Amino acid sequence: MHVDFDYFYAQCEEIRRPELRTRPVCVCVYSGRGGDSGAVATANYAAREYGAKSGMPITLAKRSLAGRDDAEFLRVDFGHYEEVSAAAMSIIRGFADTFEYVGRDEAYLDVTGRTGADFGRASHLAQQLKNALRSRMQLSCSVGVSPNRLLSKIASDYKKPDGLTVVRPREVEKFLGPLPIRDVPGIGGRTEERLASEGVATMEDLRRLDIFRLQQMFGRKTGTYLHNAAKGEDETPVSESSSRAQYSRLSTLSRDSTDIGFLRPHLAEMCRDVHGSAVADSVMFRSVGIHIIQSDLSARTRSRMLRAPTQSLTELERCAEALLEEALETQESGIRRLGVRVADLSEMAGQSDITSYF
DNA sequence: GACTAGTGTCGAC
DNA sequence: TTACGGTCGACACTAGTC
Structure with missing residues (x-):
């Protein structure tokens, strides 16, 4: 199972200032060069409707939202987000056999033992987890449930915000096939471009590409990873996080x-x-x-x-x-x-x- | 060929 | 029209050494 908090930093701001919920909110990292130099870290969905999104220069986000005089541009407050994250993670941990913290706003859970590998029960557990975060912290999240980490990660991103996507083993091919390759973690702009030159746009296209060709293009490890990803295969276990490198x-x-x-x-x-x-x-x-x-x-x-x-x-x-x-x-x-x-x-x-x- | 060091690229959040 | 954060991980590639 993969749990991902929706538009996390902006949601933290909404939780402590509920009047922001109906307004566009961009949480920004100001560079300190003065003015609006810097980038947007997270935007809520009201802001995204106008094209504002994370990674975007603040000046550009302000231009996108020029028509909304109620838009808020807030400075990041990592200390606060860290506190919210820690409280939420301690709730989530209680739902897992094995819990893996990935970052302030996401985690993997192995729930194979407590659900007896039954996807109906796992789906129910995911809903309970969502309810707990909602009722105890007013926090919304998106959850993916599947046979492995990779698919769960893709699934949690499939329906946002407040989503719950379950991919059963027999549904893997049907679920994955039509998705754009960009939905695979690890495939960014450059990789997408290089694969496009091979006529690959969807996961189904990727599945048809020979593993040797992939290894030739991206090296042994990455090539193998892409080949397995196309089939929805991933054997990496969920494990308590290792220390930093x-x-x-x-x-x-x-x-x-x-x-x-x-x-x-x-x-x-x-x-x-x-x-x-x-x-x-x-x-x-x-x-x-x-x-x-x-x-x-x-x-x-x-x-x-x-x-x-x-x-x-x-x-x-x-x-x-x-x-x-x-x-x-x-x-x-x-x-x-x-x-x-x-x-x-x-x-x-x-x-x-x-x-x-x- | 195996290994290490150093540089650079890509990607996630 | 342009504009642009911070932290971390993974890995490819090359050169040098043994």
Whole structure:
């Protein structure tokens, strides 16, 4: 089973301010460059009717909603959404044999045991879960029930908002066939384009494409994944989430620049931030990287492995700065956004969680 | 050929 | 007419080493 909260951030705002329910709402990430520079994180359905959607520049969303003087453009409040999410997740957890947290607004549940693999009972359980979230938190969600993770994910997205879609094993081919390939998680704009050049638009088309051709086009793993997805096959089990593999910070600069004097303090601040997160989780890192988004929004990255895992802020700063200086030697356009990342994580000796031994 | 490191791309939310 | 966030994961590709 896959549970997905509808237009989550905007719904959180509606819950705490019910008068917003009938009005277009866009929850925005402002870049700090002043004015309306930034992007929409989530829009409610009233706003979507006018074309506003997540990922869209705020200025463009405002233009789409120019005709609605009751439209609200709110700044994201991640702390609040985190609280709502935690409360909702603790309710959902009670409905699962195994619960897997995916992000603030979605989760997978294995309910095979408690339903005896009966889809009628699973469907009933999903409805109970929806009712519980609705009555206890006024939260609406969409749920997909199917034989595996992939199909459940596609199914939860099939009918939104407030949807419940059940795909029984014998219905898989009929359900999947007519769907556009874009509905498959992992297929974005680029992959869609490349498959279109092979005459593939729907899942049924994808099913007809040879696995060797897919592997030739996308590599071994991705090719195999697409081949299986077309048949609705996925054997990945639902499992309690594993720990993170990286920590990163990325921020938009107040102006584009290639001046190390201007960039250095920003880099240092992000290093301190990333370092703080790693320390809080008692992990050491061995890989340090920087991320540069240029004026034209294209990206560059530089990374380096340290000699040994560390938790030293000085070492992190020194390495990040060296990477930045290196990158600047060949940097032709201005830098718009700058980021720092640490990866190749290991737990601090003696502080690891006992569960990690199993 | 197996492995590691580094870079870049794509995608989800 | 243009416009544009932040965090994370997966993996392809290439080069170097053994």
